[in-house]
Amino acid sequence: MRVERYRLGCRVCFWTCASVIPMILQAQNAGHVVTDFSKGIPIAPNFLRPYEPQPVAPVVMENSARLRDLIRDRKLELSLADALALAIENNLDITVERFIVPSAQTDVLRTKAGQAARGFSGALIPPGLNVAAIGAGVTTAVAGGGVGSAGGITGGGGAVNVAPVGTFDPTVNFNYSWDRTSSPLNTLVVAGTPLVTTASTAYSGSLTQFIPEGTSYFFGLAAIRASSTQQNLLFNPEVVTRMSMGFNQPLLSGFGFLPNERFLIVARNNLKVSGEIFRQQVIQTIVQVENAYWNMAAFQLSVNVAEQSLAAARNLYDLDRRRAEIGVLARLDVVSDESEVAGRERDLVVARTNLQFQQTQLKDMLTKETDPNLEAAEVVTTDSLPEPRDSDIPEMETALATAFNNRPDLRVANVNLQNENVSARFTANNLLPVANVFSQYAASGLSGVSGLGTPEITRNGAAQSLTQLIEGAYPEYSYGLSLTVPIRNRAAQADNLRAQLETQQSEIALQSLRKQIALDVRQALIGLIQGKSQVQAAHEASRLAAQNVETEQKKLEAGASISYNVILRQRDLVTAEQAEVQAVANYANALVAMDRALGDTLEHNGIKFEDALTGTITSMPTPPTFNIRGFSVPGK
Numbered sequence: 001m002r003v004e005r006y007r008l009g010c011r012v013c014f015w016t017c018a019s020v021i022p023m024i025l026q027a028q029n030a031g032h033v034v035t036d037f038s039k040g041i042p043i044a045p046n047f048l049r050p051y052e053p054q055p056v057a058p059v060v061m062e063n064s065a066r067l068r069d070l071i072r073d074r075k076l077e078l079s080l081a082d083a084l085a086l087a088i089e090n091n092l093d094i095t096v097e098r099f100i101v102p103s104a105q106t107d108v109l110r111t112k113a114g115q116a117a118r119g120f121s122g123a124l125i126p127p128g129l130n131v132a133a134i135g136a137g138v139t140t141a142v143a144g145g146g147v148g149s150a151g152g153i154t155g156g157g158g159a160v161n162v163a164p165v166g167t168f169d170p171t172v173n174f175n176y177s178w179d180r181t182s183s184p185l186n187t188l189v190v191a192g193t194p195l196v197t198t199a200s201t202a203y204s205g206s207l208t209q210f211i212p213e214g215t216s217y218f219f220g221l222a223a224i225r226a227s228s229t230q231q232n233l234l235f236n237p238e239v240v241t242r243m244s245m246g247f248n249q250p251l252l253s254g255f256g257f258l259p260n261e262r263f264l265i266v267a268r269n270n271l272k273v274s275g276e277i278f279r280q281q282v283i284q285t286i287v288q289v290e291n292a293y294w295n296m297a298a299f300q301l302s303v304n305v306a307e308q309s310l311a312a313a314r315n316l317y318d319l320d321r322r323r324a325e326i327g328v329l330a331r332l333d334v335v336s337d338e339s340e341v342a343g344r345e346r347d348l349v350v351a352r353t354n355l356q357f358q359q360t361q362l363k364d365m366l367t368k369e370t371d372p373n374l375e376a377a378e379v380v381t382t383d384s385l386p387e388p389r390d391s392d393i394p395e396m397e398t399a400l401a402t403a404f405n406n407r408p409d410l411r412v413a414n415v416n417l418q419n420e421n422v423s424a425r426f427t428a429n430n431l432l433p434v435a436n437v438f439s440q441y442a443a444s445g446l447s448g449v450s451g452l453g454t455p456e457i458t459r460n461g462a463a464q465s466l467t468q469l470i471e472g473a474y475p476e477y478s479y480g481l482s483l484t485v486p487i488r489n490r491a492a493q494a495d496n497l498r499a500q501l502e503t504q505q506s507e508i509a510l511q512s513l514r515k516q517i518a519l520d521v522r523q524a525l526i527g528l529i530q531g532k533s534q535v536q537a538a539h540e541a542s543r544l545a546a547q548n549v550e551t552e553q554k555k556l557e558a559g560a561s562i563s564y565n566v567i568l569r570q571r572d573l574v575t576a577e578q579a580e581v582q583a584v585a586n587y588a589n590a591l592v593a594m595d596r597a598l599g600d601t602l603e604h605n606g607i608k609f610e611d612a613l614t615g616t617i618t619s620m621p622t623p624p625t626f627n628i629r630g631f632s633v634p635g636k
Helices: 002-029 065-070 080-090 092-097 100-112 257-325 331-365 372-376 396-406 408-430 461-471 490-558 563-598 609-614
Strands: 075-078 171-184 195-210 216-228 235-250 378-381 434-450 474-484
Touching: 065 075, 065 080, 075 080, 080 092, 080 257, 092 257, 100 257, 216 461, 235 461, 257 331, 257 378, 257 408, 257 563, 257 609, 331 378, 331 563, 396 490, 396 563, 408 490, 434 461, 490 563
Parallel strands: 075 378
Antiparallel strands: 171 195, 195 216, 216 235, 235 434, 434 474
């Protein structure tokens, strides 16, 4: 009765703990968000956390508050700094690429367990790192060699081979089973009865781990308690226990850290450059935003030029119409003025249409979702187009050195080459034969209650059996060497040759990228030099065209010219003004291209990499300031 109460109490305690403890631990973990995915979840103090999904920061699909704050009176007055800050906070291309760094961290976490890296966009996982099936890990986990089953006492020895086992994460295995079997016999000699019924309860547990230098070990313990209706058993019921431990150590292929940590080495390399891959996307987006901003500013100036030219054409039309009414000017000249006004109105419509298209594109770059208030708002750029400065054009040697030091794509290519070298070294190690040394120690115990009518040997068969096991009453010692030599070794040769070829390809790709970077810098430098000359020439052409308009108007007022000549001079001025706007816009885009070629777009605009990575602006971008020059006004 006392035993039953004890068992009942144990059951109640077990189920209470099993139901209450997880709820307590879950409450303690509420609100915890993983930030560094490469470290994993520690077992202590909550041993259940590694087996639960870990929460990550939720995705925010709303536009930042900065966008709403900048909209006033249905206008979005936007400086370049504001545009860059909005791009960091809201641009979807940047938002998507933010997952690269945590994805790289998960690869490090996975490879710490001895599994293959999964890779991510822009990162290289050399195919030569994989053994057999693509995506295989460092080893193939199998049951612990030598652990054996509980009833494995045979009285005889045999060949032993302890194979590599486990992963970098220690693995504990536990098994419980209950079995009842009834078997008919065609003889009474063996069991003393024609029907044998056996009831068995078995427990087994094991611990396995693969250590990065190639050593693997295991420890196993098993026990079985069995009772039978046989009449000739020494113990009935019997308790059999068995303990086994051993290790395996590669001597040639698979020896050392490199063959076994190859995926971890590559994953850590890729984690280093994951930030560079993200930086490359941020630079690409910032370049697009800058170009869109300057194009927007240019289109606004084009609209101003078109409006001013239309106003000048209308002024001339009004003047000639009044002169025609009093008879000092032919009606045909007024018709020419009307035609010119219509043409200028058409040009204004085209300019406004281009401005609206550019405005829509810029809004799309700065938002995560459609906002009715933003859709209804007019974007107004507050920064003027830059004027050329001598300091904008760097020395060629300095520019090349800066580009080779800063370009993120060059850093990624260098790490890809390092990864290929890891693959080449690993496949070279795989050329060696497989030679492993191993050792194993096992012990067994057997006890129970006498089944032959003799006095009881023990009343606690399990304790006696475990005592025999611990004392080594029935030990087993084994050690050995296994050697596998693939004749001709063609598969390993092919893998190593392929890895060397891929390494050479990466070297060539790296050199090609360096040449491309040098070409980008030279082209950007040429673009700046030519852009500066074009801007200066466009300014002078616009100034002279404005003088011609003024001179022709004075002639017209003095009666020494006709309205059509004034119209021609005004057309020349409009063309010069539009060319001037385009030249300055091209120069602004050339400055952006120079920053991109040098790889210092973020630094030149005062953008913190941490802000870009988190999507939170802690310090406003500080794009450079430029010399500003106004534009001529047609017709004045």
